[in-house]
Amino acid sequence: MATSIQNPEIDTRVSPARQRTTSNAEFYSWVFMRVSGILLIGLIFTHIGIMHLIEGGVGRVNFAFVCGRWSGPFWQTWDWAQLFLATLHGANGMRWIIRDYVRSPQRRFWSMTLLYVVATFMIVLGTITIVTFSPIDCAPSS
Amino acid sequence: MAQATPTVRGGTHGGAGQPRGKVSFYRGGEGMVTWVLHRVTGVAIFAFLFAHVLDTSLVVVDEGLYNGVIETYHSPVIRLLEMGLVVAVLYHGLNGLRITLIDFWSQGAARNTMMMRVQHVLFVVLSLGAVIPMGLATIQEITENGII
Numbered sequence: 591m592a593t594s595i596q597n598p599e600i601d602t603r604v605s606p607a608r609q610r611t612t613s614n615a616e617f618y619s620w621v622f623m624r625v626s627g628i629l630l631i632g633l634i635f636t637h638i639g640i641m642h643l644i645e646g647g648v649g650r651v652n653f654a655f656v657c658g659r660w661s662g663p664f665w666q667t668w669d670w671a672q673l674f675l676a677t678l679h680g681a682n683g684m685r686w687i688i689r690d691y692v693r694s695p696q697r698r699f700w701s702m703t704l705l706y707v708v709a710t711f712m713i714v715l716g717t718i719t720i721v722t723f724s725p726i727d728c729a730p731s732s
Numbered sequence: 733m734a735q736a737t738p739t740v741r742g743g744t745h746g747g748a749g750q751p752r753g754k755v756s757f758y759r760g761g762e763g764m765v766t767w768v769l770h771r772v773t774g775v776a777i778f779a780f781l782f783a784h785v786l787d788t789s790l791v792v793v794d795e796g797l798y799n800g801v802i803e804t805y806h807s808p809v810i811r812l813l814e815m816g817l818v819v820a821v822l823y824h825g826l827n828g829l830r831i832t833l834i835d836f837w838s839q840g841a842a843r844n845t846m847m848m849r850v851q852h853v854l855f856v857v858l859s860l861g862a863v864i865p866m867g868l869a870t871i872q873e874i875t876e877n878g879i880i
Contacts, residue, residue, distance in 0.1 A: 642814065648802075653799050680778035680781055715785055
């Protein structure tokens with residue numbers, strides 16, 4: 591409770607990392623992981639149910655199936671939200687892991703660079719895929 | 733309100749009294765196991781997501797090429813990996829939900845033991861609920877098309 595502020599048992603010293611910055615970026619990344627995590631549970635669990643479990647799962651997926659699925663904005667938006675949130679959530683998790691295990695500044699720099707390049711590539715390629723997919727290509731298939 | 737008594741589970745980290753040359757192990761109990769599993773499943777899911785963005789992008793490249801790649805996903809070996817992926821996502825999601833509740837629910841930290849139990853019961857139930865239909869679909873495919 592409020593009295594804990596005076597509690598001598600609690601260490602109130604400020605870490606050197608905190609002293610070096612006034613940025614709250616790490617706090618926002620912590621909040622983002624929790625908010626995006628909750629959203630992703632709804633998005634991905636539903637996605638798994640539809641794409642992997644019901645009606646034979648992945649066995650029925652092919653080009654014609656994608657045509658039906660991406661014929662309207664609802665699932666296009668759904669899939670794009672998954673792509674965007676999952677990539678950022680995954681990339682931020684990878685950033686925390688790299689920071690924990692890659693100690694040499696040089697190797698950490700290149701690991702982070704590779705991670706950011708890969709994450710940007712995933713979001714750009716995925717967005718292009720969803721936006722440029724045209725149901726016109728689906729017209730009466732043989 | 734009574735203050736929660738801090739408890740340390742298996743916190744026998746080798747300190748100053750530890751004889752030189754002996755390796756000390758942090759034995760954090762089940763909380764450490766869930767932490768490791770959260771990282772391992774997270775990395776695995778991110779790796780899959782990368783592959784999944786690439787394979788889906790083929791849908792705007794060529795219809796036949798996309799169908800060819802997706803066809804390989806119908807093979808029993810890949811179906812086994814697919815089950816592993818679903819189980820990994822279930823674990824990561826449920827564990828993440830518990831972490832979030834610890835942080836944001838006023839009772840979260842105090843109820844961790846209970847949440848740990850609920851989480852793992854849910855994980856087993858949902859995993860079976862996912863793996864059984866996927867397994868049945870795979871067996872059906874094998875009996876129809878053989879193992880390719």
